[in-house]
Amino acid sequence: MPAHPDSRHRKFGEALAILRLAGPLVFNNLALAGMNFADTVMAGRLGTRDLAAVAVGGSAWMVVFLCGLGVLMAVSPVVAHAYGAGRWEDAGVVLRQALWLSQALAVLAFTALLGVPLLLAAIGIDPEVVPLTGGYLFAISFGLPGIFAFLAMRFMSEGLGWTRPIMYAAAVGLVVNVFGNWVLMYGNLGFPRLGAVGCGMASAIAMWCMFATMLFYVRRSPRYARFALWRGFEWPRWSTQRDILGLGLPIAASVEAEAGLFAGVALIMGTLGATQVAGHQIAINYAATMFMVPLAFHSATTIRVGQALGRDEPVLARLAGWSGIGLCGAFMLLSALVLLLFREHIASFYTNDPELLPLATSLLTMAMIFQVSDGLQVGAAGALRGFKDTRVPMLMNVGSYWLIAFPMAWYAGVHARLGPVAIWIALIAGLTVTAILLTTRFARLSNRRVAAAATHQDALAGGAGGAAG
Template sequence: MLSISSRAQVAADTGAIARLGGPLLINNLALTGMSFTDTVMAGQLGARDLAGLAIGAAWYNLFLFIGLGVLMAISPSVAHAYGAAETQPVTRFARQSWWLALALSMLLMLGMWQASWALPAVNIASEILPVAIGYAEAISWGLPAMMGFLSLRFTSEGLGHTRPIMYIAVGALIFNVFGNWVFMYGKLGMPELGAVGCGVASAIAMWLMLIAMLAYMRRHRTYRPFNIFQRIDRPDSQVIGQLLRLGVPIAGSILAEGGLFVAAALLMGSMGAITTGAHQIALNFAAFMFMVPLSISSATTIHVGHTLGRGEIAHARKAGFIGIGMCALVMTISAVGIVLWNDPIASLYTNDPAVHSLAATLLLAAAVFQVSDGVQVGAAGALRGFKDTGVPMALCWFSYWAVGFSLAYVLGVRKAMGPIFVWIGLIAGLTVCAVLLVLRYRRTTRLALQSVAGGR
């Protein structure tokens, strides 16, 4: 049994993660809510628009994952410095992240603009290509703003200040719904763009998010001791190198998982509009629920980073396990909910009987991998808190591609067993990854403790 002091520590760590993760949860739900409203509103236009949005969004996410992962290195870097009460490193990481965001913006936009030849090359159904390409080109103009916003967001997260991120994301969601109405349906004198209008509205929302976050951080007293905006420093290869060494493997891990889901969407795209639309519905709802453990994972990274910055390695190890357990618990609840209400959930998205029926079936498959998905993201967040990203990236690539994609492609496409078997591949990849990352966390933290004990 846990002693009173141990129970108190568990409660304190759980509370700290929850306080950090609460605003991040609202932020993540709001950002996913933008995708949710895009999907629901496009679904009302028919299977063609819904499928085109699914493919265009998958292409966009492929590039977003790269930028997101690289810039996520800011959060643990700032958290370690802040936990150690070191002001100057926080300032350096924040300022140098701007240059990193700028470089990523240019590279990612160039990649996004290749949709016009890349999507036809992977045999996406011709009926949905115009919508998919139009959406991808429209939303690409928001990428520079999103990269800038993420550099500021992860700086603020590293300082443990997550509340403004929540407010800005909620505001972006509200605007996105309004923008969809304007650009999808041609209101207020705008052209009627259909699902492509979702991309236009999202791009504008991203610029508003950047402006709001910049204005908040320049004015709020929390950031004043760090003088982040006092000047723009020249690029510092040493600091940028530190961020890249940590961030590139994070991006690789996210790209491994995100790329698997993008690949699954592309495999579905070759099966026609109904299958693609149903897959988008199941995946969109699963992604919506995934925002809960994702926020806990980010909060775990911050809390573990702060604790390590104070030199409390044993405490940090326990805090990481608590974060993983919290992620597993919420996704167990999510799985039960999906099993009980898969049919009503599908009804929220579409009134097309064929799409609805297949989506309800695929939602049951989504319920199966909920716990594994929660455990793997929790373990990944705890590992980032310890700045362990290289080996976890390799484990992710093995799990998602050697196991997950291989099964999805062979069963779903080569053997033509249908979309449910593509999802079986996703389930297998996530489960293997969850096991491997937890084992990696146990090993990494045990070695960290032994290193400290050996140095005494």
């Protein structure tokens, strides 16, 4: 007798499938974080001005990058549904249209970054830093067409459930980025010493190399042959673009809302003093590093849920969603346990400043609760995206972050001057509310889909019985 979809064996199998998909994505996420880490460390050795230019420019770059990333993330559930339904050639249609969209996004992002130096000068950024920041942004902007085209292919491949080529591309990008920094920032191998501008150039080259690696793999691997990815030239098709944008724009808004919250909290911390900023940075750096793992689980959950729904298996889709949410929560609970046992050692890894160490330790303690909520909310978001549900979650995210978390953080930090711990309580409140809202939304949406499928089956069975009678 076949196993029931909700049996223990099926639950274990679904969790294992998510882990297999997520493994290469964990490497990808850590490699991308490694590129940012290398840029910061290598720029720091050049001096304060170059480090400031890379830091300020990197913040501006991240805003436009996350916007494009969010829009293109819609490709994954669209392809996953088509794949699950056996509509092989739809994956090729979506990819070709996503590539057009990626280049339109690159043009918009490039244009937006050109105006950043004027904005920086207007808000009073150090005049010595503004030209360097502008040079860095101009250089890195030439990587936009490459990285956005890579993202279109990445999310297409994710939707098909093939994540290993994404890991290969990330590995190439990390190596090229670090080597390019060494050559262009420091003036090695006969190249001029370009400093922060060289950092931007190295990043742009790395982005194109990631695209080239992904393109080579996708074109050469026989696994992609049946999807007719390169059937022929195709002009932009509004119906497909509308589907991608309809899902992608709310995802982009959700991503920007969360990123904006953390940027805003960092600015609030800046009003309290250098020690408070440093302590916050230590805690948020640890949390962000650990977040790379559930972020990969999130993507894998979207794939499994979307493919199950494409096959019209809502029970399995519900199971995949809860498995992904559970894995995200379990990993972050494990990370919280590590913090509980070793937070003093982790804090001392970052600093030996006797004034900073106690604050960093206390904020790492707050990060224990923070991480569990963060894991649950990102897992639920991935499950909902598998259902192609992005608009209501966007409203939930924006409301939790900007109507709850940010006002609390502003009051605690700026008005009441309650200190960094109180600001972290505001972050925890926002993420916890988000986690509750998104998991509740997933429970209702998935149960409704299962009930509708059961009703449909009953109606078919009744009709068949009546016909037989």
